[in-house]
Amino acid sequence: MVETDKKRELIIEGAIKRFIHYGINKTTMNEIADDLSVSKPSLYYYFPDKSSLVLGVIDKIFSDYFELMEKDQASKNSIEECLGAFVEIRHRFFQKYYMLHLSGGSPDASLNSDGLRAAFLTMKAKNADFHAKVLQCAIDNGEIAPVDALKTAELYLDSQAGITSLCLLHGNKELFPSKKEMKTILEKQHQLSKIFIKGLK
Amino acid sequence: MVETDKKRELIIEGAIKRFIHYGINKTTMNEIADDLSVSKPSLYYYFPDKSSLVLGVIDKIFSDYFELMEKDQASKNSIEECLGAFVEIRHRFFQKYYMLHLSGGSPDASLNSDGLRAAFLTMKAKNADFHAKVLQCAIDNGEIAPVDALKTAELYLDSQAGITSLCLLHGNKELFPSKKEMKTILEKQHQLSKIFIKGLK
DNA sequence: TTTTTGACTGTAGAAATAAAAAAGTCAGAA
DNA sequence: TTCTGACTTTTTTATTTCTACAGTCAAAAA
Numbered sequence: 001m002v003e004t005d006k007k008r009e010l011i012i013e014g015a016i017k018r019f020i021h022y023g024i025n026k027t028t029m030n031e032i033a034d035d036l037s038v039s040k041p042s043l044y045y046y047f048p049d050k051s052s053l054v055l056g057v058i059d060k061i062f063s064d065y066f067e068l069m070e071k072d073q074a075s076k077n078s079i080e081e082c083l084g085a086f087v088e089i090r091h092r093f094f095q096k097y098y099m100l101h102l103s104g105g106s107p108d109a110s111l112n113s114d115g116l117r118a119a120f121l122t123m124k125a126k127n128a129d130f131h132a133k134v135l136q137c138a139i140d141n142g143e144i145a146p147v148d149a150l151k152t153a154e155l156y157l158d159s160q161a162g163i164t165s166l167c168l169l170h171g172n173k174e175l176f177p178s179k180k181e182m183k184t185i186l187e188k189q190h191q192l193s194k195i196f197i198k199g200l201k
Numbered sequence: 202m203v204e205t206d207k208k209r210e211l212i213i214e215g216a217i218k219r220f221i222h223y224g225i226n227k228t229t230m231n232e233i234a235d236d237l238s239v240s241k242p243s244l245y246y247y248f249p250d251k252s253s254l255v256l257g258v259i260d261k262i263f264s265d266y267f268e269l270m271e272k273d274q275a276s277k278n279s280i281e282e283c284l285g286a287f288v289e290i291r292h293r294f295f296q297k298y299y300m301l302h303l304s305g306g307s308p309d310a311s312l313n314s315d316g317l318r319a320a321f322l323t324m325k326a327k328n329a330d331f332h333a334k335v336l337q338c339a340i341d342n343g344e345i346a347p348v349d350a351l352k353t354a355e356l357y358l359d360s361q362a363g364i365t366s367l368c369l370l371h372g373n374k375e376l377f378p379s380k381k382e383m384k385t386i387l388e389k390q391h392q393l394s395k396i397f398i399k400g401l402k
Numbered sequence: 403t404t405t406t407t408g409a410c411t412g413t414a415g416a417a418a419t420a421a422a423a424a425a426g427t428c429a430g431a432a
Numbered sequence: 433t434t435c436t437g438a439c440t441t442t443t444t445t446a447t448t449t450c451t452a453c454a455g456t457c458a459a460a461a462a
Contacts, residue, residue: 007434025444028424039436044426159393162363169366191356199400208405229453240407242456251454406461411454418449425442432435 008046011036012056023099024054051113058116061102062123065093069130079138080197086131087160087189094164095182128154135200144200156196163188209247211237213257224300225255252314259317262303263324266294270331280339281398287332288361288390295365296383329355336401345401357397364389 014036018027029050033040047053068089076082094102102120131153138144164185171181215237219228230251234241248254269290277283295303303321332354339345365386372382 004434029426030424040425041427041437042435045434048426050425155389155392155396158364158367158389159360162365162367163359164363165366165370166359166363188356188359192360195356195397195400197400198402199396199398201399205405230455231453241454242408243406245455246405249455404462407459409457411456413455414451414453416449416451419447421444421446423442423444425440427440428436428438430436432433 004046008056009060011043011046011053012060015053015057016060019057019100020097021099023101029053051115054116055119057100058102058119058123061093061097061100062126065089066126066130073134079134079141079143080194082134083156083193083197084190087186087193090160091182091186091189098176124157128157131157138200144197147200152200156193159192159196160189163192205247209257210261212244212247212254213261216254216258217261220255220258220301221298222300224302230254252316255317256320258301259303259320259324262294262298262301263327266290267327267331274335280335280342280344281395283335284357284394284398285391288387288394291361292383292387292390299377325358329358332358339401345398348401353401357394360393360397361390364393 011032015027015032018032018035029040029043032053033043043053047056069086072085072089073082076085128150132150135144135147135153135156136149139146139149167181167185167188168177171177177185212233216228216233219233219236230241230244233254234244244254248257270287273286273290274283277286329351333350336345336348336354336357337350340347340350368382368386368389369378372378378386
């Protein structure tokens with residue numbers, strides 16, 4: 001059974017490589033299989049369908065994300081420092097996995113199955129919980145004034161994601177945002193983040 | 202010539218009525234003409250093409266918007282009160298003219314001609330200037346700390362528009378946002394607005 | 403001269419259809 | 433238990449046809 005899990009991981013990693021370059025919809029099960037030098041039915045032996053594979057991919061990516069976030073949190077001592085670092089982490093993940101359209105609703109119909117939508121909402125909730133925890137720490141430390149930590153974390157994340165969503169909407173309609181757009185997003189997120197935290201004091 | 206301007210206004214108002222219900226793309230020049238009991242070439246006598254008419258419509262709507270904003274500003278004395286009232290005004294306009302997709306980039310290809318895009322950017326800049334003016338007042342009053350008023354106004358408006366953009370992206374994919382979504386947007390905008398202003402003190 | 407119109411044209415987008423590609427299955431081999 | 437070649441079914445894409453709309457014009461009305 002441990003061998004099976006290993007194979008599953010291998011397939012997920014192979015899928016991610018393709019997804020990063022071509023997106024989910026433009027990657028076929030055959031391509032993933034060929035990359036790994038196995039047949040398509042082998043893939044279907046480990047994953048009942050493509051959606052399940054994508055689900056596995058999303059789980060993997062977010063597990064990496066949360067691991068990184070938690071590791072980074074430990075090394076920071078002020079809430080400003082902490083959230084500033086988080087902006088950077090989110091930005092890196094956003095850039096790396098942009099083709100998977102993991103941020104926000106599905107622009108094209110990449111992830112529109114019920115299962116994927118649900119998984120994505122779970123991750124969003126987990127992210128909100130994580131940020132709420134960080135805010136609660138800051139409240140307990142007296143760094144910021146007492147507020148509903150979860151509600152505030154959700155608003156904070158919405159404001160951050162809103163910036164991204166807005167910039168992409170206005171920006172060039174290429175399939176990939178330009179270097180300059182990316183920089184603008186990052187800067188605005190940092191600025192907004194700073195003002196937001198200050199507004200919580 | 203004053204008669205001509207009157208006719209133009211009448212056409213614009215007729216066009217707005219149709220646009221509000223069916224959107225720009227699903228409204229034909231013939232329908233607008235029929236509503237006004239004139240022929241299509243009459244419309245083309247006053248407007249060289251449909252884009253020009255849409256441009257006229259946009260000018261009218263934003264002129265109403267800015268008029269209302271300026272009137273409202275006069276009756277408020279704190280920056281919190283002022284921006285809170287502005288959130289409400291923007292929300293009303295957003296709701297009323299939703300079908301024109303005036304907020305953010307063109308979701309479907311409603312306004313994609315160069316001229317319309319330019320007009321829209323002009324309005325956005327005007328709005329930023331207006332909000333910058335309000336912020337500058339607050340700075341001069343000592344209500345908030347000194348900052349680059351224009352840059353801050355732009356960030357503020359982006360954060361507000363970002364909330365809208367994000368909620369619409371996640372929400373139901375009907376052609377019109379639900380009552381509940383609208384309420385959520387408004388609430389989040391108010392909350393974010395309050396924290397933002399507090400963060401500027 | 404200014405404004406309006408009926409009758410027209412070319413084009414852009416919708417609808418329909420055909421072709422291609424990809425998801426998913428299965429009997430059987432390793 | 434894990435894997436495969438050969439297959440079927442569904443989805444996507446490309447192509448064509450058709451329709452409805454934007455925009456024009458010569459001429460009439462004001």
